[in-house]
Every structure is written in structure tokens, then in C-alpha cells.
Amino acid sequence: MNPPDPLFFFNTVSISLPQHDMIMNIPVPYLSTQPAHFLTGAVSHNQFPPDDLPEIALAGRSNVGKSSLLNRLINRRNLARVSRTPGRTREINFFTLGTLARLVDLPGYGYAAVGQHQRLIWDRVAEAYFSNRRSLRGVILLIDLRRGLLPADLELIHYLEQRGIGFLPVATKIDKLNTNPKNQALRTLTQTLQQHTRLAISPPMPISSLTGTGIPELWQQLNQILTTP
Numbered sequence: 722m723n724p725p726d727p728l729f730f731f732n733t734v735s736i737s738l739p740q741h742d743m744i745m746n747i748p749v750p751y752l753s754t755q756p757a758h759f760l761t762g763a764v765s766h767n768q769f770p771p772d773d774l775p776e777i778a779l780a781g782r783s784n785v786g787k788s789s790l791l792n793r794l795i796n797r798r799n800l801a802r803v804s805r806t807p808g809r810t811r812e813i814n815f816f817t818l819g820t821l822a823r824l825v826d827l828p829g830y831g832y833a834a835v836g837q838h839q840r841l842i843w844d845r846v847a848e849a850y851f852s853n854r855r856s857l858r859g860v861i862l863l864i865d866l867r868r869g870l871l872p873a874d875l876e877l878i879h880y881l882e883q884r885g886i887g888f889l890p891v892a893t894k895i896d897k898l899n900t901n902p903k904n905q906a907l908r909t910l911t912q913t914l915q916q917h918t919r920l921a922i923s924p925p926m927p928i929s930s931l932t933g934t935g936i937p938e939l940w941q942q943l944n945q946i947l948t949t950p
């Protein structure tokens with residue numbers, strides 16, 4: 722992938738996002754009760770599983786908590802490997818939810834220490850995935866609430882936008898912030914997203930994989946995304 726200059730993105734202003742109260746009238750979660758299994762790890766298109774089930778991918782900077790969130794969503798301690806060292810996961814890991822849907826754990830991006838070589842690997846793997854996956858229904862974009870949206874996140878948002886792929890912004894690690902700074906950071910993140918994208922499916926959803934805060938609400942959203950034809 723060949724990302725645009727992030728400053729270009731800062732200049733594109735658009736949309737108003739749906740409000741939180743519009744999200745709440747959604748069917749009772751049922752995908753969350755499906756048995757989850759690790760299916761396969763892949764680095765290229767020919768290693769991907771068949772493109773035949775609705776799928777949601779977790780994307781975000783290295784160390785933001787993608788694998789931890791996936792484990793929390795499916796209620797398994799370490800089915801997706803949580804890394805001590807950021808930037809080590811290079812594969813796309815596919816997980817099944819019964820026979821109904823899949824969750825996909827993408828490698829992290831934007832970790833400075835991994836350098837240009839790792840950047841090229843991420844670009845190639847992401848391009849292979851995003852340009853070939855017809856069953857992809859959307860992306861969970863994880864953002865560390867303490868850091869907010871960074872240029873690498875904006876690059877991904879712009880990349881998704883160019884391909885018409887909707888994403889669900891999720892603010893992670895909220896257990897690390899007290900109430901006031903947390904609310905302030907959420908307001909800032911919501912405004913920044915409103916300024917920079919048309920494809921956010923909802924305002925940022927605050928979650929903690931450590932405490933489980935926000936997980937039922939996230940499941941409600943995922944159910945809707947995965948079950949909408």
C-alpha cells in the first residue's frame with residue numbers, strides 16, 4: 722500500500738457521526754456465544770481461508786491491544802497471542818465463530834522501532850488482505866485513548882476510505898485513565914474522527930480488555946455488522 726501524505730487527510734472535512742443512542746436498539750448478541758477456534762495464520766492471499774463467511778478484522782497500531790480484545794470478545798485467555806514485544810506479529814490470524822462468522826487479527830502498524838522493512842511487510846500483507854476479501858464486513862479500528870489518532874491511524878483510515886471499507890472506532894485501555902481525562906480524550910477523539918472520515922460506523926466505543934468495560938456494547942455492534950447482508 723502506498724499511503725498518502727497524512728496532512729492531505731487533515732484537510733478533508735466531512736460528516737456527522739450517528740449518536741450513541743442510535744446504537745442501542747440492536748438485537749440481543751448471539752455471535753458472542755458461538756465457540757471460537759483458531760483457523761490459520763497467513764501472510765499471502767493463497768494462504769487465506771475461503772472467502773465464504775462474514776468477517777470483521779481488528780486493525781490498529783502495534784501494542785494497541787488487538788489480540789487482547791479478540792481474546793476478551795471470545796472469552797478465551799490466550800487464543801490470540803498477546804505480545805510482550807510490539808511489532809512481532811507478522812501474520813494475519815483467522816478465527817472462526819462457530820460456522821457463522823470470522824474475526825481476523827491483523828499485524829500492528831506504526832511501531833517506530835521495527836523500521837522500514839517491517840513497514841513494507843505490513844503494507845504487503847494488508848494490501849493482500851484488504852484488496853481481496855469480499856466477505857470483509859468492516860474493520861474494528863483500535864485507538865489507544867491515551868494517545869488519540871496518530872498519523873499512521875489516519876493513513877489507514879484514508880486507505881479504508883479509498884476502498885469503501887467501513888470501520889468501527891474503538892478506544893482501548895480506558896482502564897488506564899481516570900474519569901475526567903477519559904471523557905475529555907473521548908470528546909477529542911470523536912471530534913477528530915468527525916473531521917477526518919465519512920466511514921466511521923459509530924462514535925468511538927470506549928473499551929477495556931482488562932476489565933471487560935464496553936465489551937457487551939461492542940458485541941451488539943459486531944452482531945449487527947456481521948448479520949447485515
Ligand SMILES: Nc1nc2c(ncn2[C@@H]2O[C@H](COP(=O)(O)OP(=O)(O)OP(=O)(O)O)[C@@H](O)[C@H]2O)c(=O)[nH]1
Nearest residue numbers: 783784785786787788789803804808829894930931
Ligand atoms: N491495561 C490494559 N492493558 C491492555 C489492554 N489491552 C491490551 N493491553 C496490554 O497491552 C499489551 C499489548 O497487547 P496486545 O493485545 O498484544 O496488542 P496488539 O495490538 O495485538 O499488538 P501487536 O500484535 O504487536 O500489534 C499487552 O501487554 C496487553 O496486556 C487494556 O484494555 N488495558
Ligand SMILES: [Mg+2]
Nearest residue numbers: 787788802810
Ligand atoms: Mg497482536
